[in-house]
Amino acid sequence: MDCGTCETPDSVQVVTPEVVNVNLTISSKAQEMLGNAFGDDRSMALLVGVLSGGCSGYVYDLQIVESTDQSCQEVVIDGFKVLIPNASSHLLDGIEIDYVDRLMGGGFRINNPNAESSCGCGESFA
Amino acid sequence: MPRVAYDDSALTVWQGSDALKFIDGLSSNKMLDMVKGELCQTVFTSSQAKIIDLATVFHMGDFLAVHSHRSKLTALLNHVTPRILNQDVAILDVTSRNQFCIEYDCSNSVVGRFELKDDITYGYVAEGFSLLIASVDVECTCVGGIIEFNEWRIENQIPWNGYEISEKQHPLSAGLAHLVHPNKGCYIGQEILARMISRGRQGKILLRIENGDIDDKFVTTHGEKYSLAIIRDTRQ
Numbered sequence: 001m002d003c004g005t006c007e008t009p010d011s012v013q014v015v016t017p018e019v020v021n022v023n024l025t026i027s028s029k030a031q032e033m034l035g036n037a038f039g040d041d042r043s044m045a046l047l048v049g050v051l052s053g054g055c056s057g058y059v060y061d062l063q064i065v066e067s068t069d070q071s072c073q074e075v076v077i078d079g080f081k082v083l084i085p086n087a088s089s090h091l092l093d094g095i096e097i098d099y100v101d102r103l104m105g106g107g108f109r110i111n112n113p114n115a116e117s118s119c120g121c122g123e124s125f126a
Numbered sequence: 127m128p129r130v131a132y133d134d135s136a137l138t139v140w141q142g143s144d145a146l147k148f149i150d151g152l153s154s155n156k157m158l159d160m161v162k163g164e165l166c167q168t169v170f171t172s173s174q175a176k177i178i179d180l181a182t183v184f185h186m187g188d189f190l191a192v193h194s195h196r197s198k199l200t201a202l203l204n205h206v207t208p209r210i211l212n213q214d215v216a217i218l219d220v221t222s223r224n225q226f227c228i229e230y231d232c233s234n235s236v237v238g239r240f241e242l243k244d245d246i247t248y249g250y251v252a253e254g255f256s257l258l259i260a261s262v263d264v265e266c267t268c269v270g271g272i273i274e275f276n277e278w279r280i281e282n283q284i285p286w287n288g289y290e291i292s293e294k295q296h297p298l299s300a301g302l303a304h305l306v307h308p309n310k311g312c313y314i315g316q317e318i319l320a321r322m323i324s325r326g327r328q329g330k331i332l333l334r335i336e337n338g339d340i341d342d343k344f345v346t347t348h349g350e351k352y353s354l355a356i357i358r359d360t361r362q
Contacts, residue, residue: 001184001247002223002261003139003191012138012203012217052209053151055312056173070212087212117173124312126173 017090019073024048024084024092026077030099030108034080037064045074045081048097048110050088054124056117058091060110090114127229128278129258130270134287135226136199137259140190142214149183149190152206152314154297156307162187165240165249169305170202171315175296175322178205180287180305182249182257184240193249193257195287196221223261227268230255230278254282280349283334290332290346290354298322299356301332331359 026034038044047068049061065083072083084092096111112118115125140149150157155168164185170178179198184191194202199221207217232254240249245264249257260266278284285291285301297306298319306319322328332346335355347354 001137001191001242001259002220002263003137003186003189004218004220004223005139005141005189012207012219017208050211051151051213052148052206052211053312055314055317057152057209057314059312085212126314 016087019086020089020093022073022075022084022089022093022095024075024077024082024094025096026080026082027096027098029101030097031078031080033099033108038080042079042081045083046097047072047083047085048092048095049085050091056115056124056126058126059124062108127232128270128274129227129229129268130272130275131268132226132228132257134196135224135259136194136196136219136221137224137226138192138194138199139218139220140192141188141216141218144213145190145215146185148206148210148213148215149181149192150310150313152209153181154302154306154313154315154319156310157183160185163240164238165251166238167251167305169297169302170205171297171313171319172205172293173314175315175318176293177291177295177297177300177302178202178293180291180302182251184247184249191220191259193226193259197288198293201293224259225262225264225266225268227258227266228255228275229258230275232256252284254284276347277349280334280347280352280354283332283354285332285354286347290356295330295356296322296328298328299330299332303328329358330356332356 044064047063047065050058051061053059070085072085075082091114094113098109100106100109118125153168153170160166162185167182169180179194179202182193234250234253237250240247246258246260246266251257290300333355334352344355344357345353346356
């Protein structure tokens with residue numbers, strides 16, 4: 001098998017979507033819950049990213065971080081710093097970060113106008 | 127053992143620390159436990175659980191070599207590349223550097239591994255056949271005919287790309303149920319396949335039938351006396 005890894009064969013062309021300036025909103029309930037999570041320390045940021053996987057092809061990736069190596073755009077809403085990786089910005093423009101208060105299946109939830117479909121758990125979308 | 131050329135082959139190299147997780151998240155078989163020297167087949171499926179392509183993944187240590195099909199490579203890459211996003215995955219197409227053939231009617235004692243013999247990589251895909259990949263510079267003789275190979279496939283009920291394995295079928299109807307892992311997390315098409323399995327309703331199944339027993343339109347591989355066909359399972 002010649003894997004060409006000793007040389008540099010051409011990479012498969014990956015179409016990189018254009019970076020979009022993301023507009024997003026955070027519901028009042030989500031802001032309350034973020035306030036509980038962050039406390040008074042607003043130096044941390046909420047990273048809202050997208051990974052491949054899940055029943056529908058993409059899954060949301062929410063993390064509280066100090067910083068990240070990813071190329072991100074920063075949005076500040078009511079003192080909360082939100083980081084959006086540029087690589088997934090085209091999938092996240094217009095989202096609302098919400099919080100669903102339920103014993104089962106509760107937690108942060110993304111309402112995404114770009115999603116054609118999403119799976120039952122709400123973590124995956126297409 | 128007889129060999130037959132496997133011209134509708136594609137070979138891509140998937141590099142990066144997220145490559146294995148990436149394939150695992152988009153296909154039907156469990157890949158995360160793979161280690162260097164192992165191979166595993168998996169099926170990339172659409173949101174309707176239809177087959178995009180069957181892939182044979184070779185764990186090479188630092189990277190993965192993925193055998194798929196030339197006729198479906200564009201569809202496969204269109205499916206996966208938009209989902210790389212900011213993950214550490216890079217894909218190289220090395221198809222033109224290699225030649226491919228199938229050695230069949232084997233009795234492979236080890237399945238799911240590969241080894242290098244005389245500059246040819248022998249991938250022990252199943253007990254009965256191996257996938258051979260070699261650089262185009264290496265002598266690798268594949269003189270067998272497709273008719274004999276198809277007769278062997280019919281005898282052993284082995285589905286093949288372009289015959290049973292097509293974008294019209296889902297893995298269960300195409301005879302690839304063994305590549306749908308029952309205990310793995312979500313991937314595209316998983317909900318539909320899981321529902322079919324749990325309800326015992328997969329619609330169509332792959333069968334070996336005697337010629338003339340059923341309408342020709344259901345036949346996927348024609349043989350001299352017997353054929354392979356995908357038909358609705360009347361027991362359901």
